[in-house]
Amino acid sequence: MPRTALILVAAGKGERAGGDIPKQYRLLSGKPLLHHTLFNLQKAYNFDVFCVVIRPDDKNIRSVLADLCLDAKIITGGQTRTESVRNGLRALENSKVDHVYIHDAARPFVSRKLLSGLAKALLSSPAAAPVLPISDALKTLSGEAVDREGLRRVQTPQAFHYSEILQAFNALPTDESRADDIAVAQEKGLAITLTQGDERNFKLTYPADFAKAEQMMQTDSYIATGSGFDVHQFEEGNPLWLCGVSIDCGFTLKGHSDADAGLHALTDALLGALAYGDIGDHFPPSDPKWKGAASDKFLLFALEKMAERGGVLQHVDVTLICEKPKIKPHREKMRERIAELCQLPLTRVSVKATTTEKLGFAGRGEGLAAQAVATVKLPL
Ligand SMILES: Nc1ccn([C@@H]2O[C@H](COP(=O)(O)OP(=O)(O)OP(=O)(O)O)[C@@H](O)[C@H]2O)c(=O)n1
């Protein structure tokens, strides 16, 4: 198997797209455009090395990579796309790479099919690029008809045998740029294989492209609602942990971990939305490893699984059912802690409390119950 690298160029200004920030960081479906592109690339192909080429003032790349649990080389780009690609290619010189795929951060809808077409082409060709036919009539600005039969629109990723494309970029005068990477390859005499492009793999260039991409993401995703429920008995001790907050009330909750019923219910709600079992499957009470464990670990595990599936948490709602302790004095702190753990704005985190009118185990003050609902947007 050839050792394969991906260079993602994300060092542009995004001027044609408008807005206050470079387009690669504009939010689509709650995540930066760059996140979606990297997520889809990870899903579509098993690259050995990732290299992301960024602007010198980029402060956000590390959090995007952390969110995706992706280890990538981070390289600074140049004034033109060509210069950015060259910097990426040179950064791979010691990575023992056979093949390299060069992709625009601005094309989030890259697919497995498109990438496997390129991989197949590289078996017999040093360079390959996906193309599409033109369906509109073509005219020059003076109105003369242009024959569209021999013309194609070229997309990225464009894929190459690494040493050959590196030589081609090294041979190009440093102050010159080209529209794409196959143009550089052609100048060096490399044969190009054209593969099947994909209409969905369009480049977000103008403001209206963001509305179109948002709509495509809506139809490519579904909303999952998960619910969770947990009960713990009171016992002697102090403090009591609830929704990630320590309450100094002179009694505590009995359990194998810290017995935080609020976070347990929330963890189960998230796992429910992912249809990924329950907290007991992943953290069995029989395992001494979890004795006294802080329950934020369990919640962070479920959040990580959600991120791996490309999920985006929309909202959580926790209800605590107890006569004691009084929840109201701690409620805002609980919301803040959950918001922090889930990286949600406070307006998307609800914590409520109720009694059971002295009925049942909660009414008798023997313990408390918690239930939670989590709403998650997931790719189809
Ligand atoms: N100096 C540059 C210019 C562009 N790009 C990247 O090349 C891709 C395709 O370029 P384009 O759509 O033209 O992006 P921008 O240059 O950012 O857009 P604009 O020309 O509107 O400013 C983008 O992912 C962009 O970030 C880059 O890495 N370095």
Ligand SMILES: C[C@](O)(CO)[C@H](O)COP(=O)(O)O
């Ligand atoms: C590389 C490219 O996406 C291939 O279609 C395109 O040439 C980039 O052009 P831009 O003017 O930098 O957007």
